[in-house]
Amino acid sequence: MHDIKQILAIAVREARTELGLSQEKLAETLNMDTRTILNIEAGRGNPKYDKLYPLITYLKIPADKIFYPANANQQPNLQKLLTLLNDCTEQEAADLLPMVRYLLDLLHKQDHPTL
Known part of the structure; x- marks a missing residue:
C-alpha cells in the first residue's frame, strides 16, 4: 500500500510547481501558514x-x-482535461460540447482516414 502522506506530498508539490507558485505564495493565497x-x-x-x-x-x-x-497515472492528460471541464459552468460546457465533438471527429478521421 502506498503511503498516503507521500502521495499527497507529491501531488501538492507537482501541482504547485506546475502553477509556478512558491510555498509562500500558495500559503498567502489560501490564507494558510507557510509551515502548513x-x-x-x-x-x-x-x-x-x-x-x-x-x-x-x-x-x-x-x-x-x-x-x-x-x-x-494511467491517463494523466485525460485527468487534466476532466479537471478543466469540472471548472466549467453549465453554459460553458454547453458551448464547448459542439467544439469538442468536432475536434474529436477530426482526430478520429486522422487516425482512420478511410472511414
Missing part, C-alpha cells in the same frame, strides 16, 4: 479537512491522484 504547506509537501503531519480541501481544490488536484494513484 511545507509540512504537507514533506509528508509530515495529518492535515485537517479545513486545510486540505481548499488546497486540493485550488490546485485542482483530482481525487484519484491521491486516493487511487495507480489509476491516475
Whole structure:
C-alpha cells in the first residue's frame, strides 16, 4: 500500500510547481501558514479537512491522484482535461460540447482516414 502522506506530498508539490507558485505564495493565497504547506509537501503531519480541501481544490488536484494513484497515472492528460471541464459552468460546457465533438471527429478521421 502506498503511503498516503507521500502521495499527497507529491501531488501538492507537482501541482504547485506546475502553477509556478512558491510555498509562500500558495500559503498567502489560501490564507494558510507557510509551515502548513511545507509540512504537507514533506509528508509530515495529518492535515485537517479545513486545510486540505481548499488546497486540493485550488490546485485542482483530482481525487484519484491521491486516493487511487495507480489509476491516475494511467491517463494523466485525460485527468487534466476532466479537471478543466469540472471548472466549467453549465453554459460553458454547453458551448464547448459542439467544439469538442468536432475536434474529436477530426482526430478520429486522422487516425482512420478511410472511414
